[in-house]
Amino acid sequence: MQVRIMLQIVGDDGTIGGTEEIAALTKVTEGAEDLGLSLAESKALLAAAQQRIVEAQVNGWLENHRHCKVTGRKLRCKGSYSITFRTLFGDVQLKSPRFYLPKERQTNGPATISPLTQLIPDHVAPERMYLETRWASLVPYAAAAGLLADVLPVESGVNATTVRQHVLRAAERMESDLAEQRVSFMEGTDPRDWEDLPIPDGRMVIGLDCGYIRDWRDRKKNFELIVGRSMSEEGDARYIGFVHGYDRKPQRRIIDHLRRQGFQADQDLTFITDGGDEVRGPRRADQPVQRACPCLVHITMQITVLRQFAQGLVHHDKNAGTAVLDGLRRIKWFLWHGNIYRAREAIDDLVLDLEALDSCYPNLRKLRTTIRKFQLYITSNEASLINYGERYRSGERISSAFVEATVNAVISKRFAKKQQMQWSRRGAHLLLQTRTRTLDGSLRAAFEHWYPGMMNDNDRSHRQAAA
Structure with a gap:
């Protein structure tokens, strides 16, 4: 059996750009393993389709951005250079043209521009960076790279080092999104405005505890990670983590974490810790709490x-x-x-x-x-210290056992506490940011905030038509 797969691209104005064959397969049916596409065939098909689709999109975008924003004149091309755009379905080779700017715009700036650098400044597709970040937050970098290469046509552009760089880049962007330093939730708010706030969704509890991993610089020593879990009566739990001493403003991180979870200034909040100085410091610096108690x-x-x-x-x-x-x-x-x-x-x-x-x-x-x-x-x-008996009889938490389970979930299973893997403080801190968001399911929301088009997934138009 001969199978020919054709690709037809239609422009925004309805013009058909022609039909092109992107794959020709010969299928022999002798066993169950011969039915449908094989993994190798699917990789080749996806890579070929991705190359043609991205080329068509880039050419259309460049045509719309070839005119000077000031004069409106069409820019003269100086030449082009090759770039690699790393996507989930293969590394796409593109030509990035350079255009001469009009002379009146060359006085205080460059003589040429490369518009494609505006469209793909990182040379990595957001969804590929998201998937690398998600998988590398759950398994070692090398295992994540191997998994990507197993199921997607990305063999030539993926390895443990590349994945690590992409993960840390995403984590650094999360760090840059943190709110400005605040002393407490009340800073900049007037208690008289609390009457205008919606009714809080019940109480919120946040527990903090610490764990230790081997220091890469001084391999005979460990350094401390602080991880926690916040839970509200309504809504899902959220994880938080940082390296003690590396993060100089933990109160800012805690405040930003709770705000993203929907915490309000007039809401009842309880901290539960082991009472140690390491986890007591961030709590005291963050004084919106109505109750704070060491774990019974x-x-x-x-x-x-x-x-x-x-x-x-x-x-x-x-x-x-x-x-x-x-x-x-x-x-x-x-x-x-x-x-x-x-x-x-x-x-x-x-x-x-x-x-x-x-x-x-x-x-x-x-x-x-x-x-x-x-x-x-x-x-x-x-x-x-509080009245634990009264709190217990009212059905509220008095134990940080849920936080100790969080320490095992966040640290032990990825940072390999038992195997004594070695980490730099920066690498551990940044990986904590992506791992905690992966575990509580909020990582995708962060990427969709940076790249709103990721919320599309190509079915928005169908949903709007159906409505």
């Missing part, structure tokens, strides 16, 4: 460690060990009910009792050190 799980874990030491103390000094266990139960009860004053008193009393204790318990020194660290932790987060 982290408090309970520290009390559990203290209980284990106290149980060991019981075997050496029953009275002292029992007293420590009773003190820890009282502290946990006070913290659960938000009685911070009584909890602080109980912790201080327990610290003094342990300092004065004379016992042969071998881990007494570790017990004293641990209780002092717990005392410092509670003191540092005193302003953020």
Whole structure:
């Protein structure tokens, strides 16, 4: 069987540019593998069609932009040079003409222009950059390049280095889109204007936690990533991530992140963290919150460690060990009910009792050190502690477990925490921007904002006709 595939291009004015054969196939039907187009045939067909279609579009565009914007005269051609336009369906070779400008426009500028650089300044099709960014956010750069080469006719122009460059370029554009530095959501807003705001879509919760990956510059050290997840009662969850210390203005990133999710200045917002300095800093710099609280799980874990030491103390000094266990139960009860004053008193009393204790318990020194660290932790987060029991009974979150799952989803599966992959701070920070948007489904929206034509997908006219 002979199959000939013809391509016909019709101009905007209805003129037919002729019919051209772009593929001639010989099909032999002996098995299921012979039916339809093979992968190689489809690649060749797509590449041939893409070359002709792009050439026709570029020629039409150049014809419409060959006249001087000032004088209206047709520009004289000086020559052309070859450029490569990398698309999803092959690398298209194009001729980019250079035109002489009128002499009156050459006084303070170049003598020639290349209009095609305005149409394709990056030499990469937006959808190809989107797909590379999306796939490389989920799998290593080399794997993303291999996947593109497997299913699309892009073998000659794709490799791990190229994909990485495109991904980082997209991430840098996201960085440039961040809003200007703001101290809080309230900056520049008048509370009297809140009455004009629509009713917020319920409460919003954002949790922050940290993870570590191997530093490429100093391979014996790690550096810290801060990732988080924000959830509203209405709407989808969104991810956020940045490299601690590399991002100098984390409060701006958090504010911009929440605003893109639809957060309003009069909306109830709660931060949940592990209470560490790394994730407490961005929250404090960003003071629109009505409630901010360390995760109860982290408090309970520290009390559990203290209980284990106290149980060991019981075997050496029953009275002292029992007293420590009773003190820890009282502290946990006070913290659960938000009685911070009584909890602080109980912790201080327990610290003094342990300092004065004379016992042969071998881990007494570790017990004293641990209780002092717990005392410092509670003191540092005193302003953020809440009534966990009341919050739990009202059905609100008191745990950052959902954030710890986010750390594994964002960091472990792509940054290969277990394999100790090595990263530069810049590369990790920029990849975080694309990975978080890929995971929560907002990456496409960012590209459509930059390239509105991506929202078309060639069926807008059909939908309008149907309407």
